[in-house]
Amino acid sequence: MTKPVRPILWIPGPTEVRPEILAECSRPMIGHRSKAMTVLQERLDPHLKLAFGLADGSDASVAVHTCAGTGLMESSLLGVGPRVLCVVNGSFSKRFHEIAVALGKQAVKLSAPMGSQVPFAQIEQALSQQGPFDALTIVSNETSTGVRTPLSELAALTRKFRETMVLVDFVSYIAGAPIDFDEHGFDFGFAGIQKALALPPGLTVACASRRYLEQAKTRQSRGFYLDPVKVFAGHAERATMATPAISLYYALAQELEDISAGVTLPASQKGKTGRAAWQARFDEHTRMQQVTEAWAASNGLELLPAPALRSTTISCIQAGDLDVPAFLAAIKARGHELGNGYGDLKDKTFRIGHMGDHTESRLAEMLQLADDAIAEVRGARARS
Ligand SMILES: Cc1ncc(COP(=O)(O)O)c(C=O)c1O
Known part of the structure; x- marks a missing residue:
């Protein structure tokens, strides 16, 4: 070498990031209210649905927002009620809890030492004995410790507490392992694009269940730039609330299309x-x-x-x-x-x-x- x-x-x-993807970022600029931008946004959805593992006929929605992953972490919490259970087993799940506190939520923290995960029995006990909770926050893949949460076991547990919205950070998980968002009954998932999607940072992709978005609409004080209802509506209507990072949209579209076409796979898998x-x-x-x-x-x-x-x-x-x-x-x-x-x-x-x-x-x-x-x-x- x-x-x-x-x-x-x-x-x-x-x-x-592959050079051909970096090259996408240097395409000439287009207006963010132009037909070309609509076409660019339309290229994303079929592949984002595969990335989040949506079921056929799913009523969940996907979205893209111009911000770091932390932005959508905050956004996810803006659409839920005040009582939040935060599973903390590393630096990024700690941040999720800190944001809940900063937003004035009544956040209950369940902690595990770095390198481990809070036992599911302990999460179940908290949900049943200290609940009902409006939402549960969890990081699927703690980048700080390399700990992955087994999603099927998480889902088997959270399915018993349907009053609780399940908010999952997929920042270093998406495109590296299956999410199966619908099958697992998750309500809000988000991920920056700079990890296993192999893109420059600056955009966050997200997925929300129908019930999350319906309930979020009934909540007051959802902020503005990170209002989850605005974020998802802006994407669905191809009318983002503010000027998006258009260059990164080109890169995202190309990378997603390449993944779906098997372009990035090794020769044996082509x-x-x-x-x-x-x-x-x-x-x-x-x-x-x-x-x-x-x-x-x-x-x-x-x-x-x-x-x-x-x-x-x-x-x-x-x-x-x-x-x-x-x-x-x-x-x-x-x-x-x-x-x-x-x-x-x-x-x-x-x-x-x-x-x-x-x-x-x-x-x-x-x-x-x-x-x-x-x-x-x-x-x-x-x-x-
Ligand atoms: C698991 C996880 N969550 C959240 C974040 C924050 O993402 P960002 O730096 O894009 O805000 C990171 C960043 O490394 C992360 O690894």
Whole structure:
């Protein structure tokens, strides 16, 4: 592999963006109230429905909004009542709770240590004994720790509490694993596009159940720019409330079309389209997780989360005896950038974002160089 002029990104977002997608961002500008913009928006919906895994005939709606993922995190809470149960097991679920508090919600926090998830029995107990709650907030994939919440188990639980709207952060999950939004009975899901969708940051995609939007319309004080009713109506009517990031819409449309056409799949999977192509993308992410886990073990390193909670998009690996800053510098010198641990986990863990348009074979090449980097760092320590 020749050394690139800048490191290839394997950080947990933003992820590597293909040059042909970056080229979409430099298309000439169009008016956001023009026919061309309507056509551009219309290109998105069929693929967003696949990304969120909507059932045929679903009455859920998809939308795109120009803002960071945090914006739609806030938006999701603007459409629900005051009593919110927040599941907190990492930095981004903590943020969800902080936003609920900032919005004046009566937010009840259920916490688990970094690297784990709040046991479902504990969530069920809170819902039944401290409820009824208007909404539950949860992060499907904690980017800070590489913990993935098993969605089927979550759904089996939340289905028992239909008075509670289920608001799910899919920021580092979407396009890396199946969401099955309707089957799981979720009410609001959102994701920035800079993770497993492999796009530059700046847009957020979202999905809302019919009952969420109907109930949101009855609520007062929904803000303005993040009002979920305005966000979804603006998308449905192809009339966004403010000037959108048109360049990113081009990139999003192309990437979604490419995923659905199987363009981004490895050669062995080529020819798959539609749902099959999305499933093949998810499978590639699962394989990348397995390869990373095996690589970590071969270097005497362990992932932070328990096996059942390991994310298919991000591996958070415990440092053990490894000097994380030295290792990250050594792999960067070989042309690849990995992520340090997040917040309190900095230097105690490092993270590999094996997601987006990366493939198992590219990952294997990078991990071979990571072997060299580890040997160099451990060798230097042994000599010192
Ligand atoms: C799981 C998760 N939720 C929310 C966010 C916030 O997204 P943004 O930085 O686009 O606001 C991030 C960012 O990394 C994230 O990983």
